[in-house]
Amino acid sequence: MEKQPAVYILASGYNGTLYIGVTSNLIQRIWQHKNDLVEGFTEKYGVHSLVYYELHEQMLTAIEREKQLKKWNRQWKIKLIEKTNPKWKDLWEELV
Numbered sequence: 340m341e342k343q344p345a346v347y348i349l350a351s352g353y354n355g356t357l358y359i360g361v362t363s364n365l366i367q368r369i370w371q372h373k374n375d376l377v378e379g380f381t382e383k384y385g386v387h388s389l390v391y392y393e394l395h396e397q398m399l400t401a402i403e404r405e406k407q408l409k410k411w412n413r414q415w416k417i418k419l420i421e422k423t424n425p426k427w428k429d430l431w432e433e434l435v
Contacts, residue, residue: 344401346408348391348420351384353427357416358386361405363398366434373431388429391420 345365349358349372358381362368368377369389375382395401408416420427 344395344398346393346395346401346404347389348408348416349381349386350388350390350420350427351386352388354417356384356386357413358384359405359408359416361398361401365392365394369431369434388427389431389434390424390427390429392430 342363343365344361344363346359346361347365347369349360349369350356360368371377372381373387381387393401393404395404408419411419424430
């Protein structure tokens with residue numbers, strides 16, 4: 340999984356503040372968020388729980404998907420998360 344394009348959603352907690360991002364190294368990027376090494380939104384609002392991710396073959400398709408998800412309304416994002424993660428479990432443990 341190390342160098343594979345991915346789109347991810349972080350949350351501050353159950354039904355909390357959401358952050359959508361894209362990366363080529365999901366494990367490294369989530370670790371950076373969890374340790375507040377990424378200045379900005381996730382650090383400021385305590386958005387550290389990985390609640391959803393998608394792996395992609397190409398970075399271009401991952402970027403396109405990230406842009407699409409960012410345009411979605413909140414309820415659509417919640418439905419997407421709860422489709423595979425109804426309890427909003429932190430999926431970080433699955434990755435490491």
